[in-house]
Amino acid sequence: MRIAICPGSFDPVTKGHLDIIRRATTLFDKVIIGVSVNPNKKGCFTLEERVNLIKKCTTDIPNIEIDIVDTLLAEYAKKVKACAIVKGLRAVTDFEYEFQMTALNYQLNKNIETFFVMSPPQYMYLSSSIVREIASLQGDIDQFV
Ligand code: ADP
Secondary structure, three states: OOEEEEEEOOOOOOHHHHHHHHHHHHHOOEEEEEEEOOOOOOOOOOHHHHHHHHHHOOOOOOOEEEEEEOOOHHHHHHHHOOOEEEEEEOOHHHHHHHHHHHHHHHHHOOOOEEEEEEOOHHHOOOOHHHHHHHHHOOOOOOOOO
């Protein structure tokens, strides 16, 4: 069975994330949405809230699992026997960070490949932090999440 992980903080999950997750589920037998405990990101939703939000909007996708990743992703991948990490790329600005993470993960676990899926044009600008910002200014976030 080919298992992939879609990692992220999903704070909150957006339509951009869901697009990447759906596309990954057509390529792998099982996709684990790995919700990360990221000490470097100032969070808005608790882990439990983030997991529940993802659950609510993925009920129609049969081959996914949602899990919390509180170790190195490379170690987590070994534990769940995943062969791939699937990530979304929005713009060139994502590339620098992802380039570094891919090299690091490969060094830590040579059995895992990282795949990048390009964001469709309508979600290229969309991030969880933009959604949090719009919400904090009482803007309408319905079209994004
Ligand atoms: P964010 O950067 O929005 O806080 P995460 O850290 O949760 O998102 O990102 C998890 C993964 O989802 C990353 O691979 C990121 O590139 C991807 N992703 C986030 N938003 C989008 C989007 N709008 N289109 C494509 N991929 C996205």
